[in-house]
Structures are given as structure tokens and as C-alpha cells.
Amino acid sequence: GAVVSQHPSRVICKSGTSVKIECRSLDFQATTMFWYRQFPKKSLMLMATSNEGSKATYEQGVEKDKFLINHASLTLSTLTVTSAHPEDSSFYICSARVDREYEQYFGPGTRLTVT
Amino acid sequence: AQTVTQSQPEMSVQEAETVTLSCTYDTSESNYYLFWYKQPPSRQMILVIRQEAYKQQNATENRFSVNFQKAAKSFSLKISDSQLGDTAMYFCAFMRTQGGSEKLVFGKGTKLTVNP
Numbered sequence: 001g002a003v004v005s006q007h008p009s010r011v012i013c014k015s016g017t018s019v020k021i022e023c024r025s026l027d028f029q030a031t032t033m034f035w036y037r038q039f040p041k042k043s044l045m046l047m048a049t050s051n052e053g054s055k056a057t058y059e060q061g062v063e064k065d066k067f068l069i070n071h072a073s074l075t076l077s078t079l080t081v082t083s084a085h086p087e088d089s090s091f092y093i094c095s096a097r098v099d100r101e102y103e104q105y106f107g108p109g110t111r112l113t114v115t
Numbered sequence: 116a117q118t119v120t121q122s123q124p125e126m127s128v129q130e131a132e133t134v135t136l137s138c139t140y141d142t143s144e145s146n147y148y149l150f151w152y153k154q155p156p157s158r159q160m161i162l163v164i165r166q167e168a169y170k171q172q173n174a175t176e177n178r179f180s181v182n183f184q185k186a187a188k189s190f191s192l193k194i195s196d197s198q199l200g201d202t203a204m205y206f207c208a209f210m211r212t213q214g215g216s217e218k219l220v221f222g223k224g225t226k227l228t229v230n231p
Contacts, residue, residue, distance in 0.1 A: 034218070043206060043221045044160075091158065095219075102148050102210060102217055106160035 002028050004096050006107035013084055013114055020080045021110045023094030029074035030096035034104060035067075038091040050077050084114040117142045119209050121222035128197045129230050135182075136192045136225050138207030144168075148210040149183065149190045150219070155203040163205070166190065197229045 003026040013019045023033055032051050036044040050056040050071035058064050066088075068080040077096075081088050091111050095104040118141045128134035140149070151163040166174045166183050174181050178195045194201055207222040 032217075038158075043223045044219075046218055046220075049218065093158075093160065095160075097217070102212065103162065103165070104219060106152075108157070108159050 002096070002098070002105040004030075004094065004105045004107040006092075006094055006110050008110060009108065010111045011113070013112070015085055015114055016083055018080055018082045019084055019112060020078055021092055021094075021112070023077045023079070023096070023107050025075045025096040025105070028096075028098055028105075030077075031074065031099040032097045033071055033077040034095045034097070035069060035077075035079050036093040036095070038093060038109075040091075044093060047079075081112065084112070086114045088112065089114045117144075117209050117211065117220045119207050119220050119222035121205075121207055121225050123225045124223070125226045125228070127228040127230055128194075130197055130199060132197055133193060133195045134197055134227065136194075136205050136207075136227065138190045138192070138222055140188050140190065140207070140209050142188070142209065142211070144211050146212050148212060149181075150208040150210065151179070151181070151190075151192045152206045152208060152221075153201075153203045154206065154224075155200075160206075164192065194227075199229050199231060201227065202229045203227060 005024045007022045035047045047062045048056045048058045050069045052071050056069035071077040093109045094107045120139045147168045149166045153161045153163050164176045180193050182191045204224045206224045208219045
């Protein structure tokens, strides 16, 4: 089946620094990737949708300059949290979708802790 | 905007018994997809079952089945012969299929515990 990986699985960074999270589709080409944020014991909230080769579409209330998304190839999307603050600490999950199919394949998530 | 409501924050069931998780949604679309995802303690999202709105037949995947009532906008998940490994958060999700916006909208989730 379709496999999506995320790296790193856990990251701790200091306040004010930037951190990059990678999302890769391992055995298929993903025309669209999605980034979600999940707070403890809460549901997934969509942050942005990224299509290969074009700018990401951010959901209302998500700061574009803080959460930089790059979808440079059909197998890789990155989320960079810039100038991280403790309130950015969360679980970040990506998913990938094949063109013309509706199923999304989810990565295992990345736990970000900002100290 | 579409909304998905899961009215049961937590549920428990004895091993080998049957449990039903409820989900309602609100949309003006005529065609869409509905999903149930499982998130075990590992936090990996796993697709349990999918229903296409234009199909009247309820989807079934082994021990998992849905009761899809389109007019009532209801999409419940039935788990038969519950197993300890079914313990997880279960999220109901909606996806519209028109307008190029195939985004998933999730409910708040139901925490299911299967007791031995």
C-alpha cells in the first residue's frame, strides 16, 4: 500500500529558532499534500494544502509567513516553522494524495516541542 | 461550510461485543465521501472504511460496517466482535468532491476503549 514518511518523528527546538519537517511519499507520486496540526486529545486541523510546483493554500487563521510550505517534487513536501514559540508545540501530521483519487495517505506525524 | 459532529467523546465496550459510533454531518453538496479513521496510541492515522455518497449500499470491511443515512446526514460505524486492538480514537471525516477542494473535515473524535 501507499506509504508516507515524516522526518523527524520528534524534535525539540529553542524558542526563536526554525525547524523543518519533511513529508515523503515513498512508493507513489503525490500531486497534493496536506499539513495538519493536532493538539493533545483533539482532532486534526488542516493547516494548508500544497500542490507540486505551486504555492500552498493556507486555511483561514494560519500564518503563511510562520508556517512555510514547499512542495518541490511529487514525493516531497516540507513544513518549516519559523521563529518557533512554545505555543507552536504540537503534533504535525502530513498526508498525500494521488491525482484523481480521493484517499489521503497519512504520515506517522512529528511531535514538535519548543522550549 | 461543512461540519462533522461526533456526539460521543468516549465509549467503552467489552471484548467480542459490538459497538456503534455515531457521526452526523452538515452539507449542501449532493456528492461527497465519508470516512472513518482510526488513530491508535501510536497516532498513525489509519483508514477504516470509506463511503461514497452516491452509493446506496452501506460499505463493509470485515468487522467494520457503516450505516449511511443520506437524508438524515448520518454515518455511524459499527464494530463487530470488538478486539483489544480496536482501542483507539475514531474520527469521522467528510470530503467534498466538487470544486477542486478535496479537503478532509474531521469530527472531534470518539475515544473507544475495548475492555478484556
